[in-house]
Amino acid sequence: MGSAGASAHRGGSPAWDLKPTGTDARFRGLAAVSRSTAWAAGSKGTVLRTADGGAHWRDVSPPGAAGLEFRDVEAFDGRRAVVLAIGEGEASRLYRTTDGGQTWTESFRNPDPRAFYDCMTFFDRRHGLALSDPVDGKYRILSTADGGRSWKVLPDKGMPAAQTGESAFAASGQCLVSAGPRDVWLATGGAARGRVLHSADRGLTWTATDAPIPAGDPARGVFGLAFRDRTHGLAVGGDYRAGEPSPRAAAVTRDGGRTWRPSARPVPAYRSGVAWLPYSRTTALAVGPTGTDLTTDAGRSWRTVDGGSYDTVDCAPDLGCWAAGEKGRVARLEPR
Numbered sequence: 001m002g003s004a005g006a007s008a009h010r011g012g013s014p015a016w017d018l019k020p021t022g023t024d025a026r027f028r029g030l031a032a033v034s035r036s037t038a039w040a041a042g043s044k045g046t047v048l049r050t051a052d053g054g055a056h057w058r059d060v061s062p063p064g065a066a067g068l069e070f071r072d073v074e075a076f077d078g079r080r081a082v083v084l085a086i087g088e089g090e091a092s093r094l095y096r097t098t099d100g101g102q103t104w105t106e107s108f109r110n111p112d113p114r115a116f117y118d119c120m121t122f123f124d125r126r127h128g129l130a131l132s133d134p135v136d137g138k139y140r141i142l143s144t145a146d147g148g149r150s151w152k153v154l155p156d157k158g159m160p161a162a163q164t165g166e167s168a169f170a171a172s173g174q175c176l177v178s179a180g181p182r183d184v185w186l187a188t189g190g191a192a193r194g195r196v197l198h199s200a201d202r203g204l205t206w207t208a209t210d211a212p213i214p215a216g217d218p219a220r221g222v223f224g225l226a227f228r229d230r231t232h233g234l235a236v237g238g239d240y241r242a243g244e245p246s247p248r249a250a251a252v253t254r255d256g257g258r259t260w261r262p263s264a265r266p267v268p269a270y271r272s273g274v275a276w277l278p279y280s281r282t283t284a285l286a287v288g289p290t291g292t293d294l295t296t297d298a299g300r301s302w303r304t305v306d307g308g309s310y311d312t313v314d315c316a317p318d319l320g321c322w323a324a325g326e327k328g329r330v331a332r333l334e335p336r
Contacts, residue, residue: 016292016306016323016331019054027324028272029083029173030312031075035320040330041070041083049101051078054332060101068093072119072173074128074148082107082148084120084130086170092117094130096148108142108151115140118170121178129154129203131176131186134162139186141203158205163191165218171240172273172312174224183230185257187211189221189237196222196235198257212251212262213237219244222251224312226284228276231256234299236286238270246270250286252299265301267293273312278319285333287313287323 021040027048029041040048040057045065048057068085075081079100085093092110094117097103108130110117115132122128126147132140138159142151167190168175178184182202188195194215197206213235215221223237233253238246250266253259271288286293292306292313310325321333 014294014305014333015336016308016310017334018308018329018331019050019057021048021057021328021330023048023059023328025328026311026326027328027330028071028171028311029073030314030322030324030330031073031081032314032316032320032322033075033077034316034318035332037078038314038320038322038330038332039073039075039081040324041073042324043069045070045085047073047083047101048330049078054330057330058101060097062095062104062106065095071170074120074122076122076125076147080125080147082120082122082128084117084173086117088116089113092132094120094148094151105149107148117142118168119173119175121176121184123178123181123184123202127181127202129176129178129184131168133167137161139168139197143203154203158199160197160206160208163188163193163195166191166195169221169223169237169240169272172224174226174273174312177225177227179227180230183227183256185225185227185233187222187225187235187237189215189223190218191221192216194221194237196225196253196257196260207258209257209260211235211260213249214247220246223270223272224274224286226274226276228281232281232298233257234274234276234284234286235260236267236271236274236288238267238288240270240272242289244270250299250302263299263302265303267302268304273310273323275313275315275321277321278315278317285313285315285321285323287311287325289325292323
């Protein structure tokens, strides 16, 4: 294990080390490539990339994107990445770079004013999906088979009906996540029940399961998911409004999302992002505006280890874990 991961496994508390970015953008999109390389995507059309562990950040924002809200970024390495802008109609867009952000190609602009894309995930370097809030009563799924060069809307015959008022939350880039070559899950809220939907065929057919994270309000539900394999998953969420209580805001599945159980000791407040530490069967991090929580028992119990504000978290295979959030905050996990 690397030092930060080893610290967590010994029962210590790894700590976030802030890496000044020189911007006040809010970063809800994050892609950890390694301990040295990471991408962050956020407000005001901002995309940053570091190749030296956060000591320096390069502004690689797509030209003309200043009016867009980037909420997700998926990076394959230090040169190839896809970013998602959210919003109604044409505000929802996808851009792709193959040269570290020196140039970008707009590969999708949403033509449907009823659609609102929230997040995306990739199974491998070629195959990926993006998720829109319901259109005509069903979630809309966009698919690529060429690394984000081109996208097509999948048929919705295999998608269950959405609940009244149900949507996904574009809070951390983790409302749509995948594990392995075909399995994908999407998180919902805003309706009577929070749900997690699962597909085992790259988004063609889905099954829906109620999650024990409270919903029943447009501000409440499941905000972020993480799966360390196709069976073991974590869900976090709550009520994103400042000062509102978020009871039972974490849950666990051990059967690929067919059933979910509430954490015995959940996160203490709203959390929007969650990530497993690589190569660990038991250790994960959850983040939100009021702090970071650590679990060392696969999500059954959580304890707060940092009080800083972050919206999203991501870990790379070499144990490089990063978090990002408001006011340009980006940090890397270090041993304490």
